[in-house]
């Protein structure tokens with residue numbers, strides 16, 4: 377039997393504090409997602425907005441991917457206490473006639489189901505942590521959206537399958553929250569590094585109409601903010617300033633333009649440095665204790681039983 381391409385919905389474990397250097401993106405995303413949930417009456421009748429997070433346009437290049445798009449989508453779900461369903465565009469493409477379109481519909485159905493019946497979001501610990509904030513909505517995240525929704529008529533598939541997939545996606549976006557006794561909301565967030573490949577109809581109002589660019593960090597200051605966020609849970613007894621110093625030193629040998637993903641390698645490197653330093657201290661302490669012991673043994677030779 378074929379397994380479903382849909383992962384199950386969950387409450388992600390990413391907080392905004394885990395993300396560095398993206399304050400304005402954070403505000404935009406939170407406003408777009410949270411305000412209509414907080415003030416539903418105010419937003420009644422107005423067009424819904426989907427968000428498109430896009431990375432550096434052009435060919436995927438080393439150092440320019442991993443700029444925090446997935447992290448941001450997860451953080452907004454977490455902070456609003458919404459179930460999160462993540463799908464990579466290509467995973468929905470099937471080989472049978474009509475399979476891809478059915479998979480797109482199934483993704484929205486799964487998100488609606490999660491909005492009605494949030495998995496694990498109503499547990500006591502979440503309620504206490506204040507994360508179970510809103511109900512009746514879920515976040516559906518489409519990674520690599522370009523592979524699911526390329527420009528119609530230009531895909532090179534003679535059978536028009538991709539055109540039908542795009543039409544199905546548009547239909548789902550337009551019908552979201554309409555009908556039913558108790559309509560639930562599916563908040564869509566798309567991510568791509570090739571926004572230029574998308575069918576333009578996807579970007580119309582009410583669809584993916586809030587476009588947010590996430591690029592690599594280009595200044596040391598921006599890099600440092602990301603590194604500080606990534607290492608915030610490191611046990612570093614010498615304090616925040618010392619952590620900053622270690623991170624600055626770890627950055628020295630790196631080029632100035634780095635993505636968040638590259639920086640996580642720097643953070644691990646810094647962690648290793650920190651660990652090595654601790655190991656060295658432990659070793660020094662051990663050899664000091666050993667030599668003290670030897671000395672006291674020499675003064676008071678062990679004359680006990682063997």
Ligand code: ATP
Pocket residue numbers: 394395396397398431440441442443444445446447448519567569602605606635636637638640
């Ligand atoms: P892709 O372009 O490959 O689809 P993406 O933009 O979705 O990637 P993420 O998955 O969000 O990238 O980030 C990859 C990793 O990079 C994260 O797990 C995290 O370790 C690190 N990272 C990226 N951006 C940031 C940031 N702003 N702050 C902290 N960590 C970051």
